Amino acid sequence: METIVCEVSKSFKQQQVLNQISLTIEAGRIFCLLGASGSGKTTLLRIMMGAIPADGGSVTIGGIAVPNRQLLALIGYMPQNEALYEELSVWENLKFFSGLQRLNWKTFAAEAEVLLQIVDMAACKNKLVRDCSGGMKKRISLAVALIHKPKLLLLDEPTVGVDPVLRRKIWLYLKQLRNQGTTILVTTHVMDEVSQCDDAALLRNGHIIAKDTVKNLIDQTPDGNIEELFFMDKHPEKEVISC
Amino acid sequence: MLSIIKRILGQMKNDKRSLGLLLFAPLLILTLLFFILGDSNYIPQIAVYDMNEKFVAELENHATVILETEKPEAADYLEANDVDALIWADSAGTHIELLEKNSKSVAALEAIQDTTQALQPTQNELIVDYVYETAGDNQLDSLSYVFLGVISFFFVFILSGMSFVRERFGQTLERMLMTPIRRVDVIGGYTLGYGLLAAVQSVVIILYAVYVLQLQVEGSVALCTFVMILMAFSAVSVGALVSIFANNELQLVQFIPVIIIPQIFFSGLIPIDTIPFGLGNLCYLTPIYYGCTALEMIMIQGKGVVEIWPWLAGSVVFIGVLFLANVTALKKYRRL
Numbered sequence: 259m260e261t262i263v264c265e266v267s268k269s270f271k272q273q274q275v276l277n278q279i280s281l282t283i284e285a286g287r288i289f290c291l292l293g294a295s296g297s298g299k300t301t302l303l304r305i306m307m308g309a310i311p312a313d314g315g316s317v318t319i320g321g322i323a324v325p326n327r328q329l330l331a332l333i334g335y336m337p338q339n340e341a342l343y344e345e346l347s348v349w350e351n352l353k354f355f356s357g358l359q360r361l362n363w364k365t366f367a368a369e370a371e372v373l374l375q376i377v378d379m380a381a382c383k384n385k386l387v388r389d390c391s392g393g394m395k396k397r398i399s400l401a402v403a404l405i406h407k408p409k410l411l412l413l414d415e416p417t418v419g420v421d422p423v424l425r426r427k428i429w430l431y432l433k434q435l436r437n438q439g440t441t442i443l444v445t446t447h448v449m450d451e452v453s454q455c456d457d458a459a460l461l462r463n464g465h466i467i468a469k470d471t472v473k474n475l476i477d478q479t480p481d482g483n484i485e486e487l488f489f490m491d492k493h494p495e496k497e498v499i500s501c
Numbered sequence: 502m503l504s505i506i507k508r509i510l511g512q513m514k515n516d517k518r519s520l521g522l523l524l525f526a527p528l529l530i531l532t533l534l535f536f537i538l539g540d541s542n543y544i545p546q547i548a549v550y551d552m553n554e555k556f557v558a559e560l561e562n563h564a565t566v567i568l569e570t571e572k573p574e575a576a577d578y579l580e581a582n583d584v585d586a587l588i589w590a591d592s593a594g595t596h597i598e599l600l601e602k603n604s605k606s607v608a609a610l611e612a613i614q615d616t617t618q619a620l621q622p623t624q625n626e627l628i629v630d631y632v633y634e635t636a637g638d639n640q641l642d643s644l645s646y647v648f649l650g651v652i653s654f655f656f657v658f659i660l661s662g663m664s665f666v667r668e669r670f671g672q673t674l675e676r677m678l679m680t681p682i683r684r685v686d687v688i689g690g691y692t693l694g695y696g697l698l699a700a701v702q703s704v705v706i707i708l709y710a711v712y713v714l715q716l717q718v719e720g721s722v723a724l725c726t727f728v729m730i731l732m733a734f735s736a737v738s739v740g741a742l743v744s745i746f747a748n749n750e751l752q753l754v755q756f757i758p759v760i761i762i763p764q765i766f767f768s769g770l771i772p773i774d775t776i777p778f779g780l781g782n783l784c785y786l787t788p789i790y791y792g793c794t795a796l797e798m799i800m801i802q803g804k805g806v807v808e809i810w811p812w813l814a815g816s817v818v819f820i821g822v823l824f825l826a827n828v829t830a831l832k833k834y835r836r837l
Contacts, residue, residue, distance in 0.1 A: 307679055308836055325836045331681045341672040345512040354511075357504030358680040386515060402676075 259320035259332065259410050259441050260285045266305055266315035268298070275301050277464035278315070283443060283457070285320075288436050290452050290472070291445040292484075293461035299445040300338060302461070303412050306443075307335060319410060331359060334408030338415050340395040344388035348379055348398050351387060352405055359406035366405070373401040376431050378424055393419045400428065404435075411435070411442040417451065429454045449485045460487055505677075505690025506697070509664075513698060523660060523702055527652045528709050534648055535714045545609035548578070550589040559619050563612035576632045585609040597629045606631075645716050646796035647768045653706055653729055654736045654789055655761055657699040661740030662753050664695070669834075670749065678835040688827045692737050692820075699733030719803030725796060728809075731816040732792030738823035739788060745830045764789040769797050788823075791815035 263281040267274070275298040283289045293299050305312045308325025317324040320332070342351050349370065356366040374380040377397035387395060396419050403411065411432075417425045432442055433454075444455060452458050452472055459469040468475060468487050479486040513520050548567040549557055560566050567584060575587050575598035586609035587598040597613060599606040610629070617627065668674040677687065707726045710716040718725060743760055747753040767773065767784035774781060784790040795812040798804040806813075 309675060309679065309834065311836055327681050327683070327837045330679055333679065335676065335679045337672050337676055339672055341676040343508065343512060343673060344671075345515040346508065347515070350508070350511050354504055354508045355676070355680065357507070358677060358682045360681070 261306065261320075261410065261441065261443070262318045263302070263306065264316045264318075266302070266312045266317065268301055268305060268310075268312050274464050276305070276312075279461075279464075279466055280315075281459060281466060281469065283441060285441050286436060286439050287456040288432060288442045288444065288454070290455035290458040291443060291461060292449070292452060292458055293445070293447065295447055297461045298464060299461060300414055303335075303414055303443070303445060307333060307412065331406065332409040334403040334406065334411045336399050336403035336411075336413045336416055340387075340392075340399045342387045342395060342398055342402070345386065347384050347386050348374070348390070349383045351398060352402060355402045356405045361406055369405060369407070370401075373404055376427065377401050378427070393421065393424075396420055397424070397428075409440060411440055413442065413444045415445055415447070417446075418448075449483075452484050458484070462488065502686040502690040502693070505687065506694040509691070509694030510697070512664075519660070520698075523656055523698060524705055527656055527702065527706050530652055531648065531706065531710060531714065535716075538644075543605060543608050545585040545605060545612050546583065547609055547612065548573070548582070548584045548587045550587070552588060552590055552595075555620060556616065560612065560616045562619075563615050564609065575630075579632060586613065588613065594628050597627060598632065599629065600632045644770060645710070646793055646800045647765070647770050649706060649710060649729065650732055650789055650793040650796055651761070651765055651768055653699070653703055654732055654764070654792070655757075657695070657702065657733050657736035658740040658743075658760065659757070660698070661691070661695045661737040662744045662747070662756070663740075663750065665691070665741045665744035666747055666750055666753050669744065675834055678831070684828050684831040684835070684837075687831060688741070688824060691741060691827075692734060692824060695737040695740075696730075696734045699737055700730045703729035703733050716800075718800045720799035720805060724806065724809075725799050728792055728795045728799065728813070728816075731813065731820070732788065735788035735792070735816060735820050735823065738820055738827060741827050742823055742830065745827075745833070763787065768793040785815075788816065788819045791819060 261281075261283040263279055263283075266276055266279045268276040279302060291299050291302065301310070304310045306317050306319070306324065307330070308317075319329055322329050343354065346354065352370045352373075353366065356370070361369070370383075371380065374383055377400055379394065379397055379401065382390075382394075387398065390398065396416070400413070400416055403413065417428060420428065432444075436442055436456075444451070446452070455472055457470070458472050458475055460467045468478075470478075472484075475487060476482050476484055513523075545564045546567065547560060547564045548569050549560065550569045550572045557566055557568070567582075569587075572589055573587065578584065579587060579598065579600045585599065585605045589596050595617075597610070599609060613627070665674075668677075678684075704726055707722065707729055711718055711722055711725075739760065743756050744753055747756055763783070764787045766776075767781075767787045767790045769790075773784050773790075791812045795809045795816070798809050798812070
């Protein structure tokens with residue numbers, strides 16, 4: 259689904275976190291939102307889902323204005339921290355969130371088995387989440403976000419703490435989803451993840467300082483290192499110190 | 502909504518210790534209270550001056566009797582000798598001097614009443630005097646309903662408040678709200694899920710109190726249970742509401758005295774019409790007031806549904822108002 263963010267601003271207390279952000283995420287692409295920690299990536303994601311109101315501006319997803327409750331059935335959200343129920347097993351967590359999405363039991367069971375294979379958790383699906391390691395929780399959380407086959411995936415730093423082998427596996431699966439028409443938005447501050455994505459936008463000091471296909475962005479840099487883009491800011495502003 | 506209920510029960514199933522605390526900790530406290538406040542078979546010490554022999558002989562069956570040959574000064578005498586009551590007779594009637602109202606003086610009075618009854622009611626009037634007069638009439642053993650109500654409310658309040666705070670800070674609440682679920686369903690699921698656990702707790706407490714501790718219930722035990730369940734539901738809602746104002750677990754714990762202690766004042770421990778400056782009217786804002794008053798009417802006065810319905814209705818209205826407040830408060834986490 260095409261997602262259009264139009265002149266969204268947000269400030270917490272005195273600090274302007276997002277300043278008139280405009281962004282179009284084309285359908286069927288993997289879009290990477292790149293920025294340092296504290297640059298407002300998560301805030302932008304929250305505004306896009308309608309969790310928090312923006313101070314100004316608007317968001318439309320697939321032509322529907324946010325916030326819209328029915329729209330949430332089409333969105334899969336994976337928050338930065340795990341946000342799982344520690345006292346429940348892996349399977350029960352999936353079951354609970356699928357229940358909220360009103361999946362019937364059969365669809366759920368089939369889908370859950372597939373997803374647990376992909377995130378490599380099938381063997382310990384009856385394990386309680388509190389007994390799982392940090393990386394395992396991350397994978398379960400990803401499975402939860404995918405359980406209802408969303409059309410738009412919002413993943414907040416999805417591969418932090420996941421080992422390289424599994425990370426590759428997850429990226430392969432995400433690309434497979436994209437090929438089936440899912441739009442995926444990934445936030446990250448890890449630069450090498452960007453190369454997996456189709457498009458990228460760089461968020462800095464509340465502005466989008468660059469937005470293009472990943473290929474074009476890399477071409478703009480002198481040495482093919484996308485990190486360079488942060489130093490090529492065309493509108494350098496006084497650094498906002500955010501603490 | 503059903504998903505949330507199932508999830509809450511599943512969480513509890515996998516967290517045996519919390520479940521155990523919910524169900525058995527109240528029983529432990531009640532048992533302790535029972536022994537502290539209950540009938541300890543205390544034999545009162547009663548001093549007698551110039552009473553007929555028949556009376557003294559009969560009184561000895563009920564109390565330890567100390568015969569005095571001179572009429573002592575009541576206040577000093579009772580205090581100095583650790584005697585509970587002093588009896589003497591004159592033309593006005595039989596005088597009974599007691600130190601203050603407590604469980605010992607109640608025991609002494611009972612012994613004297615038993616004695617006079619055994620000897621057939623004397624023409625002499627019983628004149629009871631206390632050295633230290635205290636306001637109100639509280640005899641602790643008639644306050645069982647206060648403890649039943651407060652204890653069950655307390656545990657349920659902590660359970661629901663804590664789980665809501667944890668849900669907010671683990672961001673599972675946000676995640677839950679990022680699905681098409683309605684806010685009404687979230688609060689409904691929460692209230693019913695924890696309400697169900699609380700209802701089980703209420704049933705366990707009341708059965709234990711009535712059949713193991715042999716607590717006196719004049720009216721219907723089933724009606725008592727129903728009132729307790731209503732109270733438990735309001736405790737779940739109060740817990741959820743308070744958790745909104747707490748920014749972490751510590752703050753929720755700090756809210757406990759703010760929320761629970763005033764409720765104890767209005768639970769019937771202190772007669773509400775004796776509270777000055779109209780502060781007694783605050784009782785209408787405390788859910789425990791409705792529950793405990795209804796419990797008092799059933800357990801002590803043996804009343805039925807017909808008499809207690811205003812308080813039941815009060816409880817239900819309270820739960821409804823809290824429910825709406827909670828649904829509105831969730832707007833903070835999702836705009837719709």
